[in-house]
Amino acid sequence: MSAPSHSSLDISRRAVMVSGAATAAMSALPADVQAAPAPSKPATMPVSFKVNGKDVSLTLDTRTTLLDSLREHLKLTGTKKGCDHGQCGACTVIVNGERINSCLSLAVQHQGDEVTTIEGLGTPDDLHPMQAAFVTYDGYQCGYCTPGQICSAVSVLKEIEAGIPSHVQEDITAAPAFTNMEMRERMSGNICRCGAYSNIAEAMAAVAGAKA
């Protein structure tokens, strides 16, 4: 299969890596390892919930996260998988009015729940005010974290309005204000590798009608 001009050096980097990995895997197996018993079929379950106002019913492997049910089963790929461990916030969606990490929640936990994803907040022709503000204030570069940022930002304004306290409040019995410090603290669960943070805070301030 090798081209005549390249002789024995014509081995792709990928082929080398694949064979290297196979060798490593084989040598890691002790001689006395028994073949694992054939796994039984993973458990599945039916689950129904509402996504962006529409009823959906799925039968899922119980291991399916809410995130994977949205992306892989309902093809709502606006919600992103970043770390898949609740550390980055890219998967943030709004469930029963509260933002959560959809990667740290099983789909079967959400029977009867109302889920809102970025697709449910606005459409290209009819942007949610927060989406429009992200455009106006350059609240993103690559855009990967943006759906999670926007779902979080919309919820943060509601949380401040509802008087949910935060770490940066001096008087925790008082109502929190729509300040730049509050936005930044409350958005700390959404990581942006492009570093659009200051513009995100400005977009949020614009929607809140306050000055950052």
Place this chain on the structure above:
Amino acid sequence: MKSFTYERAKTPAQAAAAVAKQQGAKFLAGGTNLLDLMKLEIETPTHLVDVQDLKLDRIERTDEGGLRIGALVTNTALAADATVRRDYGVLTRAIVAGASGQLRNKATTAGNLLQRTRCPYFYDTNQPCNKRKPGTGCAAIGGFSRQLAVIGSSDHCIATYPSDMAVAMRLLDATVETVKADGKTRSIAMADFHRLPGDTPERDNELERGELITAVTLPRPIGGTHLYHKVRDRASYAFALVSVAAVIQKDGSGRAAFGGVAARPWRVEAAEAAMTQGARAVASGVFAGAKPTEENQFKILLAERTLASVMAQAKG
């Protein structure tokens, strides 16, 4: 993730019985810690009993003038509760110092108490870890230990318990209420709830298999200035290097509990008699017998200075 079956329990006793009768079964509340650990196959339950329908999500006054916090009250709801903010401010401050807004919306009171260590060697399944796999050894001892325990540790484990909320609950003399599979209830003082590692670090707390937390109760409010200072590597969304929960009265007397230093919230009541004499006097009692590593010995001085800053703030 290993495959598992799933059910939703209707009552606390039913949930407890469901977990007790099946080896490998676990309770599932918010899932924010358990699912993470299941993805890494550090936790490998074969059956999950979801407790979200148990109606344990209320905060009520007790007959004694304290507060009964349902096991399923979310961290956000507990921090936002008007009575908690007014009478147990240290608890609100501790909760909002932890995790992120998204996690606090899903994480529950009982789940927070049951969260597992963030020791990097517990998380790395390639490493020996007596907490994850009893008898394999402790890679943290002699390893990267900057984040780990300085007191109460053993030759088998130097993991810390990561909760902020629990440090405030320990300070407030909270009690954990449980129900067992046979329907019997019991109360466990927060002081006794989390275990020190000894030679069985795999057991984080005193719960028996199938024993379900139903509530956490707080005694009557004690007044004073409520503060929680958390020192960490970034300003938000990081675990504590050291944290101090304190309630300080006008005359300078008070209580102090420390997070990030041990396998449980660390409080030495006898040392609190020295509160009026300053942070050094208290810290020397609190950290007597500490066994830090070279990498984390800074925590003892950091804890003293954090307490000093809390005391200064209380003076106003």
